[in-house]
Amino acid sequence: MTTVALKPATMAQALTRALRDAMAADPTVHVMGEDVGTLGGVFRVTDGLAKEFGEDRVTDTPLAEAGILGTAVGMAMYGLRPVVEMQFDAFAYPAFEQLISHVARMRNRTRGTMPLPITVRVPYGGGIGGVEHHSDSSEAYYMATPGLHVVTPATVADAYGLLRAAIASDDPVVFLEPKRLYWSKDSWNPEEPQTVEPIGRAVVRRTGRSATLITYGPSVPVCLEAAEAATAEGWDLEVVDLRSLVPFDDETVAASVRRTGRAVVVHESGGYGGPGGEIAARVTERCFHHLEAPVLRVAGFDIPYPPPMLERHHLPGVDRILDAVGRLQWEAES
Amino acid sequence: MTVMEQRGAYRPTPPPAWQPRMDPAPLLPDARPYRVLGTDAAAEADPALLRRLYAELVRGRRYNAQATALTKQGRLAVYPSSTGQEACEVAAALVLEERDWLFPSYRDTLAAVARGLDPVQALTLLRGDWHTGYDPHEHRVAPLCTPLATQLPHAVGLAHAARLKGDDVVALALVGDGGTSEGDFHEALNFAAVWQAPVVFLVQNNGFAISVPLEKQTAAPSLAHKAVGYGMPGRLVDGNDAVAVHQVLGEAVAHARAGGGPTLIEAVTYRIDAHTNADDATRYRGADEVETWRAHDPIALLEHELTERGLLDESGIQAARDAAETMAADLRERMNQDPSLDPMDLFAHVYAEPTPQLREQEALLRAELAAEQEGAHR
Ligand SMILES: Cc1ncc(C[n+]2csc(CCOP(=O)(O)OP(=O)(O)O)c2C)c(N)n1
Numbered sequence: 001m002t003t004v005a006l007k008p009a010t011m012a013q014a015l016t017r018a019l020r021d022a023m024a025a026d027p028t029v030h031v032m033g034e035d036v037g038t039l040g041g042v043f044r045v046t047d048g049l050a051k052e053f054g055e056d057r058v059t060d061t062p063l064a065e066a067g068i069l070g071t072a073v074g075m076a077m078y079g080l081r082p083v084v085e086m087q088f089d090a091f092a093y094p095a096f097e098q099l100i101s102h103v104a105r106m107r108n109r110t111r112g113t114m115p116l117p118i119t120v121r122v123p124y125g126g127g128i129g130g131v132e133h134h135s136d137s138s139e140a141y142y143m144a145t146p147g148l149h150v151v152t153p154a155t156v157a158d159a160y161g162l163l164r165a166a167i168a169s170d171d172p173v174v175f176l177e178p179k180r181l182y183w184s185k186d187s188w189n190p191e192e193p194q195t196v197e198p199i200g201r202a203v204v205r206r207t208g209r210s211a212t213l214i215t216y217g218p219s220v221p222v223c224l225e226a227a228e229a230a231t232a233e234g235w236d237l238e239v240v241d242l243r244s245l246v247p248f249d250d251e252t253v254a255a256s257v258r259r260t261g262r263a264v265v266v267h268e269s270g271g272y273g274g275p276g277g278e279i280a281a282r283v284t285e286r287c288f289h290h291l292e293a294p295v296l297r298v299a300g301f302d303i304p305y306p307p308p309m310l311e312r313h314h315l316p317g318v319d320r321i322l323d324a325v326g327r328l329q330w331e332a333e334s
Numbered sequence: 335m336t337v338m339e340q341r342g343a344y345r346p347t348p349p350p351a352w353q354p355r356m357d358p359a360p361l362l363p364d365a366r367p368y369r370v371l372g373t374d375a376a377a378e379a380d381p382a383l384l385r386r387l388y389a390e391l392v393r394g395r396r397y398n399a400q401a402t403a404l405t406k407q408g409r410l411a412v413y414p415s416s417t418g419q420e421a422c423e424v425a426a427a428l429v430l431e432e433r434d435w436l437f438p439s440y441r442d443t444l445a446a447v448a449r450g451l452d453p454v455q456a457l458t459l460l461r462g463d464w465h466t467g468y469d470p471h472e473h474r475v476a477p478l479c480t481p482l483a484t485q486l487p488h489a490v491g492l493a494h495a496a497r498l499k500g501d502d503v504v505a506l507a508l509v510g511d512g513g514t515s516e517g518d519f520h521e522a523l524n525f526a527a528v529w530q531a532p533v534v535f536l537v538q539n540n541g542f543a544i545s546v547p548l549e550k551q552t553a554a555p556s557l558a559h560k561a562v563g564y565g566m567p568g569r570l571v572d573g574n575d576a577v578a579v580h581q582v583l584g585e586a587v588a589h590a591r592a593g594g595g596p597t598l599i600e601a602v603t604y605r606i607d608a609h610t611n612a613d614d615a616t617r618y619r620g621a622d623e624v625e626t627w628r629a630h631d632p633i634a635l636l637e638h639e640l641t642e643r644g645l646l647d648e649s650g651i652q653a654a655r656d657a658a659e660t661m662a663a664d665l666r667e668r669m670n671q672d673p674s675l676d677p678m679d680l681f682a683h684v685y686a687e688p689t690p691q692l693r694e695q696e697a698l699l700r701a702e703l704a705a706e707q708e709g710a711h712r
Binding site for chain 2: 034035037038039040042060062063064065066067090091093094129130131132133134272301302303304306307308309310313314319320
């Protein structure tokens with residue numbers, strides 16, 4: 001049996017390691033974006049890579065998101081595997097034209113002859129006290145675009161495994177990095193990091209019997225905390241971390257809800273037209289006869305992301321989740 | 335028989351005469367940035383203007399220092415300092431008439447303050463208590479814009495609308511060297527030139543876009559040269575020479591007001607501080623470079639001119655510093671008070687009329703706050 005030396009590592013470090021290993025394993029992997037070279041990215045995720053692999057493979061681009069993603073399309077057409085960094089969630093919007101009109105549908109419009117293995121890394125979400133345009137949760141836009149994979153890690157190990165899987169994927173992957181978890185630590189083996197199952201598998205982070213919290217990315221630790229707190233009130237909550245929003249793991253989610261009979265979807269992006277609506281509908285379609293209560297959603301408000309001093313009121317926290325759990329003791333109105 | 339043969343012999347005619355649409359030469363920027371201070375032209379500069387610029391520069395420098403200090407005390411979430419770039423900021427504000435509009439980027443708090451905005455209100459974005467703490471109409475300053483270059487098309491549209499209405503209003507839009515790479519920069523300049531909109535684009539080329547130096551940003555001879563491709567004049571100016579910036583901007587504004595269309599101005603300057611207080615500039619530039627630029631300081635340049643001409647003495651310098659200190663003390667004191675924020679404001683301005691869904695969410699938050707209050711009182 002091999003002994004595995006676990007060390008405390010941050011999610012940012014695991015992401016760096018994943019990029020490094022992917023670049024070492026495959027010379028076609030190229031990293032590009034604003035400030036990814038000399039500086040190592042504003043979150044230091046690409047730290048040291050330019051030194052190790054040279055500027056041709058780790059490139060500080062001009063400041064132009066549409067240009068970054070558009071040139072990545074051409075590079076992928078010619079056999080490279082670009083990993084693109086968008087500096088912050090809201091600064092990826094100039095690249096939407098390329099993402100939606102080309103990246104997402106190139107395989108389809110070329111009848112399978114021109115797949116685009118591009119990974120688009122997007123730091124997303126709030127809770128770090130960022131000023132305007134630095135805290136958006138843009139996953140619903142990506143989810144609504146056929147042709148893209150959309151994944152988001154919640155743990156250090158998943159950050160590594162999912163990013164390796166994303167880079168290895170022959171389809172474009174929007175890789176959403178919960179920026180408030182960049183500095184979250186975990187015991188992890190940086191020498192022999194494990195990859196994960198192929199993209200598309202959810203994982204049960206905590207088993208429980210009385211209800212399922214369905215969540216992903218930055219809300220996973222919040223849900224785990226809520227589940228702990230809920231034990232005081234006699235609730236034994238299961239927490240499912242989706243990891244992948246597209247494709248969606250109906251199987252794991254439905255199996256969990258069938259066991260518990262109740263479900264709450266938790267995410268910080270707005271609820272209306274948000275990911276939770278889709279998830280609740282799928283759960284209802286598959287588990288209707290097992291459900292003891294409607295599937296509830298706990299989401300951010302339907303407002304532009306608020307200034308940092310008010311963000312705590314916007315982000316779904318433990319209390320709001322527990323309130324929803326309380327409402328699961330639902331009795332049909334007579 | 336080939337198609338050609340069927341149709342008869344093909345007789346080529348010469349192409350229609352092609353004329354260049356205009357002579358590009360008058361649009362070309364001078365090879366070297368325009369300077370006034372330290373040249374013979376300085377003697378002609380209006381003493382009143384020099385004094386005004388000087389007072390504003392000193393105040394601006396102090397403002398930058400104070401705001402940076404406030405980040406260390408946690409009173410500001412972040413501050414992108416414009417230390418070293420004050421000449422551009424101040425000239426941008428002073429060159430405009432009251433009815434004109436300023437379109438600042440996130441670094442240009444100082445330009446907004448020099449235009450008359452309350453220093454505290456101008457900082458709310460960076461403090462984190464509200465995105466825009468002022469009414470843009472009051473001083474005709476658009477909200478400080480964070481996504482790069484996106485304010486430029488707005489400036490063009492506003493200037494165009496004003497002209498359609500028959501108002502002689504000019505819009506001045508500020509952008510960084512990095513921002514000139516964005517598609518919006520291109521689209522804004524193109525619209526402005528095609529519409530002959532009364533707008534002036536000022537690029538503060540401070541050498542870096544966060545860590546990326548200009549040579550990785552563009553291969554153009556200068557950023558001012560970009561103007562030629564759109565069909566508008568480009569001007570290069572020493573961005574640390576407040577008088578030169580004021581003059582070049584003034585001419586461009588007058589040109590736009592008179593119906594002459596847009597101008598692109600590149601002010602060559604330097605960002606003395608890091609990108610923001612959260613950035614580590616030692617990762618991408620050496621101290622020598624910073625020191626070279628410190629020696630070309632906008633305040634020292636102007637101070638030298640004023641003292642040489644006997645327009646400023648020790649007591650004058652002291653007076654400017656005292657005034658700046660008063661501003662800083664006031665800023666410090668007011669910024670050290672906790673802002674009173676009403677969480678219910680989250681829902682106040684999403685739509686003119688809140689949607690039913692927002693009313694529900696409002697009720698939820700109100701109940702949560704009431705429960706919090708009750709918990710606190712128990
Ligand atoms: C569309 C967009 N992409 C990325 C960013 C992140 N960002 C903020 S400032 C900055 C550098 C800007 O450099 P420059 O335009 O030269 O202006 P300076 O900061 O030097 O004043 C970057 C990349 C942003 N604000 N907007």
